[in-house]
Amino acid sequence: MKLLTQLGWNATLPIRTISKFTLIEVLGGNMSESKVYYMDAHSESTETALSSKMITVFDAAGLDEMIKPNDIVAIKVHCGEWNNSAYLRPLYARTLADRIKELGGRPFVCDTTTSTYSPWGSRSSEIDILQTAERNGYSSATLGCPFICADGFIGTSDFVVDIPEGYILKEAYVAQAIAAADALIALTHFKGHSMGVIGGALKNLGIGAQSKRGKFNVHMGGHPSYGLGAAGVFHPENFKGKANTPDWEILEDCCPFNLYHINEKDELEWDGDKCANCLGCFGVMGPRGLMDIPPIQFDAVDAAIADACLGVEKAVGRGKVGYINMALDVSPACDCAGHADVPIVPHLGVFASTDAVAIDMACVDKAREAEGIKGSKAELMEAHHVGDKKFEAAAATFHSQSEVTSINTGHEIGLGSRNYELIECEPESPERFRFPYDKRPSRQRFGAKFEKFQPFPYDKFDGKGFNRLDVVDLDKVKHHYEDDSEVVNVEQPTSSEN
Numbered sequence: 001m002k003l004l005t006q007l008g009w010n011a012t013l014p015i016r017t018i019s020k021f022t023l024i025e026v027l028g029g030n031m032s033e034s035k036v037y038y039m040d041a042h043s044e045s046t047e048t049a050l051s052s053k054m055i056t057v058f059d060a061a062g063l064d065e066m067i068k069p070n071d072i073v074a075i076k077v078h079c080g081e082w083n084n085s086a087y088l089r090p091l092y093a094r095t096l097a098d099r100i101k102e103l104g105g106r107p108f109v110c111d112t113t114t115s116t117y118s119p120w121g122s123r124s125s126e127i128d129i130l131q132t133a134e135r136n137g138y139s140s141a142t143l144g145c146p147f148i149c150a151d152g153f154i155g156t157s158d159f160v161v162d163i164p165e166g167y168i169l170k171e172a173y174v175a176q177a178i179a180a181a182d183a184l185i186a187l188t189h190f191k192g193h194s195m196g197v198i199g200g201a202l203k204n205l206g207i208g209a210q211s212k213r214g215k216f217n218v219h220m221g222g223h224p225s226y227g228l229g230a231a232g233v234f235h236p237e238n239f240k241g242k243a244n245t246p247d248w249e250i251l252e253d254c255c256p257f258n259l260y261h262i263n264e265k266d267e268l269e270w271d272g273d274k275c276a277n278c279l280g281c282f283g284v285m286g287p288r289g290l291m292d293i294p295p296i297q298f299d300a301v302d303a304a305i306a307d308a309c310l311g312v313e314k315a316v317g318r319g320k321v322g323y324i325n326m327a328l329d330v331s332p333a334c335d336c337a338g339h340a341d342v343p344i345v346p347h348l349g350v351f352a353s354t355d356a357v358a359i360d361m362a363c364v365d366k367a368r369e370a371e372g373i374k375g376s377k378a379e380l381m382e383a384h385h386v387g388d389k390k391f392e393a394a395a396a397t398f399h400s401q402s403e404v405t406s407i408n409t410g411h412e413i414g415l416g417s418r419n420y421e422l423i424e425c426e427p428e429s430p431e432r433f434r435f436p437y438d439k440r441p442s443r444q445r446f447g448a449k450f451e452k453f454q455p456f457p458y459d460k461f462d463g464k465g466f467n468r469l470d471v472v473d474l475d476k477v478k479h480h481y482e483d484d485s486e487v488v489n490v491e492q493p494t495s496s497e498n
């Protein structure tokens with residue numbers, strides 16, 4: 001019997017192996033929970049390679065059955081900001097695209113334009129994101145299918161869907177190419193996020209599959225209670241004047257809506273009523289004491305993320321959206337950061353589900369079960385122990401944020417369930433995952449070619465091939481010489497007066 005934690009944090013229940021997969025048997029639990037298929041991150045063979053495990057859980061979760069011949073299938077990824085290095089390697093998207101083609105589908109890999117959340121963002125327009133994606137390895141050439149910016153050149157290409165069930169949002173603006181797809185697989189790098197606290201499946205669609213105006217909607221732009229214009233506290237009294245602010249121009253240039261001005265009296269003005277919550281001024285105004293960013297806005301955004309994810313499912317079609325979470329390189333910040341910190345926990349594994357809420361809950365639980373990584377922000381914040389809420393400590397911007405706000409909201413609105421069965425899959429045959437272009441063993445592939453183009457010079461050095469010494473002292477170079485140092489006992493001087 002193995003023990004796995006499921007049904008949210010704190011419930012440890014027995015499992016048993018009943019077939020190809022190791023299935024958790026829920027004892028006394030509610031059997032209506034969602035299923036999350038899982039494999040750990042250990043790898044020692046072809047069939048346990050993480051890309052192989054990804055396909056194993058994809059099939060186990062029944063995501064393969066969502067793909068019908070000729071279906072256009074969107075694979076939603078985060079292609080990573082300029083200089084980020086924690087984003088998912090393109091290998092995973094390529095492997096998934098190949099599997100979708102095998103099933104008869106026509107895949108494309110996509111991301112969306114971002115809000116101008118920094119004055120120097122690298123993915124805020126189609127031309128920007130395509131160039132950043134290509135630098136990060138995402139291109140048609142590497143993926144074997146098109147890489148698409150799903151919401152158009154500026155980010156206004158979208159499909160509006162009503163979500164009366166929404167906790168706070170009542171409509172979502174879904175990136176057009178995603179809304180137009182016949183099926184959608186959210187291929188998510190699970191990690192932390194400064195605003196969402198976790199960057200999982202819910203955020204991949206709740207922010208990442210929204211158009212640019214969809215992002216302003218989720219970010220609470222113009223909201224009468226939670227928007228920056230309503231809840232932010234502007235401190236123009238902390239502006240020291242142009243003469244004392246060498247980079248004063250950035251105070252105006254950080255806002256793409258032109259809402260900050262330094263007037264003729266050398267005073268900083270802000271037209272907060274028109275704030276779209278693009279987040280562009282947060283990193284400029286906040287550290288200078290010119291704006292108090294309202295924590296409640298972040299809580300509202302985290303709830304809205306689940307609403308917007310529901311909007312995506314409704315736009316594509318419920319039952320036509322699948323989720324894969326690759327919980328690897330679990331950095332505290334999102335891949336939209338232009339850097340990547342030490343991961344806060346070891347690789348957690350590979351997950352698949354039809355439920356965005358359950359899959360994120362499973363990843364959060366795994367992170368809580370794990371020891372935090374030494375030297376990471378989790379340790380710095382003293383949240384590296386088993387059971388600690390590591391994302392709240394190491395990823396959130398404000399201490400009051402919760403790592404389960406989006407999850408709980410998704411549960412409330414019927415998007416999914418935070419209760420789940422964790423089903424551990426066994427590796428498949430290595431044959432399935434071998435190099436596909438020629439599966440014959442070596443002699444069949446190279447025997448004749450090596451005779452024609454002999455790579456080993458048998459005709460040299462009496463058949464030994466190369467000019468080398470016959471025997472050398474290998475122990476000498478294997479030896480750790482620092483172990484030989486003797487402990488020097490320094491004698492303490494004795495006092496001549498005694």
Ligand code: SF4
Binds near residue numbers: 259
């Ligand atoms: S004031 Fe509003 S619209 Fe302008 S940069 Fe700040 S968040 Fe964006």
